[in-house]
Amino acid sequence: MICLVTLGIFGRGVFDRHFFNTRMTVIPNVMNLNEKEAIKYLKEAGLKVKVIHSKTEKVPLNVVHNQDPRPGKKVKVNRVIKIWVNNGQNQVVPNIIGLELLEARSKLKGQNIQIETIDYYPSNQKYNTILGVYPKPGTKLEINQKISILVSSQQMIDPSVMPNIVGLDLNDARExxxxxxxxxxxxxxxxxxTLPLNTIISTNPAAGARIQRGQNVSVVINTASRARRRQTTEEIINRSKNDINKNGIEKAIDDTINKIDNSNSGNNNSTNNPTNSGNDGNSGDNPSQGNNSDSQQSEDDSGE
Structure with a gap:
């Protein structure tokens, strides 16, 4: 019975301390202290400690350079306090070549290594595969030094076939x-x-031909601009249709009526002209011959 009572009292005390703990304490400031001293002060305040080792140039070796929660905060006893201690060890670039980009980034993040640049390069490797890293794997990084990685992009051009560079300027063709x-x-x-100025108009080998890496290619550049081409009859008609659509049907009708009126007025003047009545009999047999000639000449001018 005595044992049970003692166990009950002791067990209640443990239960109260862990589940109904109301005792408070203030987090001491352990910044810039040696690791062992920092742990000692935190434990004396009734706190637990988790040490995280990392490299920094802010403090000397084995000295605390950060803590969480911040000092001066009032918390319950047994609260876990994280402290970051400078261990002075250089981070080493891991071998991430051949990994997929997402996997490589996760691995780098786990080692607190930051990426400065990501460049893409056409390759036969699977898309987003790491092709290279700088500095190379195994290199010890300086404080806060970042790395650059080269990633495979999708292969856009078959390197064994001559691409079609006709129509490009020389600079784009070289790229x-x-x-x-x-x-x-x-x-x-x-x-x-007939072709644009300063563009490639032919190549040797021609587009689609088999080529080898490092092969020399000849190109011909056009030095003449396109000449102004005369419009065909069909283009003139189509342009007239476009003008009708643009200016409106009513205006086109008005213009047509004016042309008809002017034409009729011209015919009447020709009929009343006294010089026409003085023509010989042959002219009388074919009174419209002169008009037909003028009309034909007008059509030719209009066609031009």
Missing amino acids: LAKQVGINIQNVSYTSDQ
Whole structure:
């Protein structure tokens, strides 16, 4: 019975301390203290400690450079306090080549290594695969030093087939050739008014031909601008239709009526002209011959 009573009293005390703990304490300031001293002060305040080792240039070796929660805060006893201690160890670049980008970033984050730049490069590797890292794997990083990684992009061009660079200017063509691995070495010039100025109009090898990496390619550049081309009859008609749609049907009708009135007025003047009555009999047999000639000439002018 005595044992049971003693166990009950002791057990109640433990239960109260863990589940109904109302005792409070103030977190001491352990910043810039040695690791062992910081742990000692925190435990004397009734707190638990979790030590996280990391590298920093803010404090000397084995000294606390951060704590959470912040000092001066009032908390319950047995609260876990995190402290960050400078261990002075350099971080080493892990070997992430061949990993998928998401996996590589997760691995780097777990080691507190930050990425400065991500560059993409066409490759036969799977999309978003790590092709390279700088500094190279195994390198010890300086304080706060970041790394750069090279990632595979989708292969856009078949490196064994000559791409179609006709119509490009020389600078754009060189960039495209660089991706395939060929060199534009021989450049010649010609004049072709049917093609745009300063663009490639032919290549050797031609587009679609089999090529090898490092192969030299010849291109011909156009030095003439397109000549002004005369409009065809069909284009003139289509333009007239567009004008009708643009200016409106009513205006087109008014213009047509005016043209008809002017034409009739001209015919009447020709009929009343006294010089026409003085023509010989042949003219009388074909009175419209002169008018037909004038009409034909008018149509020719209009066609031009």
